[in-house]
Amino acid sequence: MEAITTREFVISDYDAVIALWNEADGIEICEGDSREEIKEYLQRNPGLSCVAETEGKIVGAALCGHDGRRGWIYHLAIAPTHRRQQIGKLLVDSCLNGLRAVGLRRTIILVADDNPGGHKFWLRNGFENIDGAIAMTREL
Numbered sequence: 001m002e003a004i005t006t007r008e009f010v011i012s013d014y015d016a017v018i019a020l021w022n023e024a025d026g027i028e029i030c031e032g033d034s035r036e037e038i039k040e041y042l043q044r045n046p047g048l049s050c051v052a053e054t055e056g057k058i059v060g061a062a063l064c065g066h067d068g069r070r071g072w073i074y075h076l077a078i079a080p081t082h083r084r085q086q087i088g089k090l091l092v093d094s095c096l097n098g099l100r101a102v103g104l105r106r107t108i109i110l111v112a113d114d115n116p117g118g119h120k121f122w123l124r125n126g127f128e129n130i131d132g133a134i135a136m137t138r139e140l
């Protein structure tokens with residue numbers, strides 16, 4: 001199997017990561033995902049977002065940050081050619097360790113209800129459903 005390495009997501013990875021997100025079912029490119037916004041997000045949350053690489057090619061990425069109270073992981077995606085090789089778990093572990101290192105004690109993710117594979121992945125990685133809560137949002 002090819003060697004997989006992980007490292008910090010830096011803004012020069014943007015084009016490769018956007019291509020990865022675009023080809024992944026279960027990821028919706030949305031407001032906050034422009035190059036400038038991702039650059040600001042990475043600067044605001046240094047060392048938390050990560051990519052996985054093999055032979056110089058990005059095959060996985062996750063955005064991770066926090067608001068001082070809860071950690072958030074967004075847009076975790078692994079290239080379809082590289083799934084079920086524990087790369088998703090590797091990136092999530094990296095995100096969780098980074099959040100712990102800055103003193104966070106809980107993190108939140110949102111999974112679309114038509115993404116059963118993604119849901120099983122998060123359950124397998126220790127995440128729980130938030131029973132009794134309804135996720136809500138509002139455009140600003």
Ligand SMILES: CC(C)(COP(=O)(O)OP(=O)(O)OC[C@H]1O[C@@H](n2cnc3c(N)ncnc32)[C@H](O)[C@@H]1OP(=O)(O)O)[C@@H](O)C(=O)NCCC(=O)NCCS
Nearest residue numbers: 026076077078083084085086087088089117118120121124
């Ligand atoms: C979800 C995703 C990130 C998982 O990445 P991955 O590298 O394939 O996952 P891992 O190999 O680390 O999986 C770890 C465990 O999670 C579970 N799992 C992962 N993908 C699964 C799937 N599609 N269906 C059921 N269980 C799954 C398995 O228990 C797996 O262990 P196993 O392979 O030994 O059975 C990847 O499928 C993906 O990019 N999907 C499209 C984007 C997406 O849905 N992202 C999540 C948005 S919330």
